[in-house]
Amino acid sequence: MNIIETVNLTKTYQRFSKEAGLRGSVKSLFKREFVTKTAVAAFDLTVQEGEFIGLIGPNGAGKTTLVKMLTGIIAPSSGDISVVGFYPNKLENAFKKQYAVVMGQKSQLFFELSAADTFLLFKELYHIPEEEYHMNLDYFVELFGVADILNVQVRTLSLGERMKMELIVALLHNPKILFLDEPTIGLDAIAQKQIRKFLKEVNETKGTTIILTSHYMEDIKSLCKRCIVINGGVKLYDGDTDTLFQKYQTHKKITISLEHDETCQLNHDFTILEQVPYKVSLLIKKEQSQELLKDLLSSYELKDISIEEEDIANVVERIYNDKSGVTA
Numbered sequence: 001m002n003i004i005e006t007v008n009l010t011k012t013y014q015r016f017s018k019e020a021g022l023r024g025s026v027k028s029l030f031k032r033e034f035v036t037k038t039a040v041a042a043f044d045l046t047v048q049e050g051e052f053i054g055l056i057g058p059n060g061a062g063k064t065t066l067v068k069m070l071t072g073i074i075a076p077s078s079g080d081i082s083v084v085g086f087y088p089n090k091l092e093n094a095f096k097k098q099y100a101v102v103m104g105q106k107s108q109l110f111f112e113l114s115a116a117d118t119f120l121l122f123k124e125l126y127h128i129p130e131e132e133y134h135m136n137l138d139y140f141v142e143l144f145g146v147a148d149i150l151n152v153q154v155r156t157l158s159l160g161e162r163m164k165m166e167l168i169v170a171l172l173h174n175p176k177i178l179f180l181d182e183p184t185i186g187l188d189a190i191a192q193k194q195i196r197k198f199l200k201e202v203n204e205t206k207g208t209t210i211i212l213t214s215h216y217m218e219d220i221k222s223l224c225k226r227c228i229v230i231n232g233g234v235k236l237y238d239g240d241t242d243t244l245f246q247k248y249q250t251h252k253k254i255t256i257s258l259e260h261d262e263t264c265q266l267n268h269d270f271t272i273l274e275q276v277p278y279k280v281s282l283l284i285k286k287e288q289s290q291e292l293l294k295d296l297l298s299s300y301e302l303k304d305i306s307i308e309e310e311d312i313a314n315v316v317e318r319i320y321n322d323k324s325g326v327t328a
């Protein structure tokens with residue numbers, strides 16, 4: 001059974017626009033100008049129960065808008081949508097029990113209360129049976145190792161600790177689908193890793209369907225077998241995650257800090273991304289990166305060096321330029 005199904009799903013926003021300054025403000029009192037923005041365009045999506053799907057795309061691509069439509073926060077402008085058999089924006093109570101949503105930028109917790117208090121509140125809100133509540137709570141608290149901070153005010157928790165509590169509160173009622181909109185944003189590498197481990201476990205042991213948006217490609221690569229790339233509201237890729245990255249994430253970003261202010265002149269085929277005194281960032285094909293590193297080390301006095309995966313924006317551009325972009 002498809003747990004999520006959308007056909008031609010579209011969302012357009014009307015945005016009020018006015019010229020800058022006092023003159024513009026006065027003018028807009030008499031004549032309001034609106035611009036229409038299509039945030040999600042004719043989006044077809046089918047998700048099977050138990051899948052762990054990554055949703056990626058650059059800023060403004062339409063990811064959050066899609067998640068908001070799937071969770072009923074906003075109504076689509078047109079198209080069909082069915083989530084666990086419901087039309088989300090009807091916001092029926094029976095639907096609300098089927099899913100949970102965690103947004104990195106928003107909180108479901110009450111900052112003046114402790115996490116334990118919020119959990120109790122959610123138990124009542126979702127009518128979670130006593131036994132199920134305690135079983136879930138014990139399981140998640142153990143999995144995250146947060147027993148010692150359950151009773152402190154949420155306001156005093158670190159970002160990483162708070163995000164763990166956000167995930168626990170979202171999962172207490174055993175939702176069938178978990179929507180995560182950038183849950184690891186701003187977290188350090190250790191907290192990111194812990195959250196990944198937790199999500200993997202929840203997906204595998206509880207069979208929860210998870211839709212994850214993230215700008216950290218490591219989240220997507222390590223968790224999602226299938227991923228969807230969206231750009232300008234349009235689906236560019238829907239298929240195997242490994243295939244996507246092998247095919248389109250072809251370069252590495254190398255940043256070096258130099259002891260002396262000198263220009264890098266090497267016989268390699270790379271693109272300079274940024275060059276300031278004592279520092280250069282460049283993009284090079286993965287298979288040539290080892291050679292380049294060797295030459296850099298032998299030709300220059302280096303203070304520091306970092307090697308990163310290239311940005312999602314480059315991957316998107318490559319898919320976009322590839323005529324055979326949409327693959328199954």
Ligand SMILES: Nc1ncnc2c1ncn2[C@@H]1O[C@H](COP(=O)(O)OP(=O)(O)OP(=O)(O)O)[C@@H](O)[C@H]1O
Pocket residue numbers: 013014015037038039057058059060061062063064065066
């Ligand atoms: N309430 C709104 N009114 C008007 N336009 C909006 C509204 N919300 C979003 N948009 C526009 O719709 C587009 C898609 O926004 P959305 O928030 O879905 O992108 P996103 O992929 O989540 O981006 P990010 O990675 O920055 O979170 C953007 O151009 C944004 O400016």
Ligand SMILES: [Mg+2]
Pocket residue numbers: 063064065181
């Ligand atoms: Mg967003």
